[in-house]
Amino acid sequence: MRWGLSLAERRLRETAARLARLVGRGADPPPSGGRETxxxxxxxxxxxxxxxxxxxxxxxxxxxxxxxxxxxxxxxxxxxxxxxxxxxxxxxxxxxxxxxxxxxxxxxxxxxxxxxxxxx
CATH class of the missing domain: 3.40.50 (Rossmann fold)
Structure with missing residues (x-):
């Protein structure tokens, strides 16, 4: 259950950061975790x-x-x-x-x- 909550929290943070960027609030992109495309x-x-x-x-x-x-x-x-x-x-x-x-x-x-x- 804890894993599911962590996943949900992470997805919520990623979505919030993406939305902030889309509306021009300048949120930093989520960290890449060392995996850069x-x-x-x-x-x-x-x-x-x-x-x-x-x-x-x-x-x-x-x-x-x-x-x-x-x-x-x-x-x-x-x-x-x-x-x-x-x-x-x-x-x-x-x-x-x-x-x-x-x-x-x-x-x-x-x-x-x-x-x-x-x-x-």
Whole structure:
């Protein structure tokens, strides 16, 4: 229960900060926690270089970052040229560490099927 309250509190703070920025109150962006996304042009160049070399990529996203990533095809809205070249899996109900057993099973099944299809 405590975990659920912490999650709800964090989401409320993130939403409040986002709303404050949208209305121009100048709230600081939420801390990145050390996970900074590269600029789009650099990220595009890196992903493209990998797939051009034949590297198979399964990008996995969880729904915990709903303010930043909130639907399965969002990756291809930013990088439409990678559709069909990068596989993706989106777990709307999972947190970023997949602590729920059902989410773990779904993640393992997804990765195992992907591995068998591409490397089996």
């Amino acid at each position: 590269p600029p789009v042009a650099i990220h595009r160049a890196q992903l493209t270089a990998l797939v051009d070399r034949g590297v198979r990529i399964l990008a996995i996203f969880s729904g915990i970052h709903e303010l930043r990533y909130n639907h399965a095809d969002q990756l291809f809205e930013v990088f439409p040229e990678l559709r069909g070249r990068v596989d993706r899996a989106y777990f709307a109900d999972a947190n970023h560490t997949f602590t729920e057993l059902a989410a773990q099973v779904e993640l393992i099944d997804t990765v195992a099927r992907w591995m068998a299809r591409h490397h089996g």
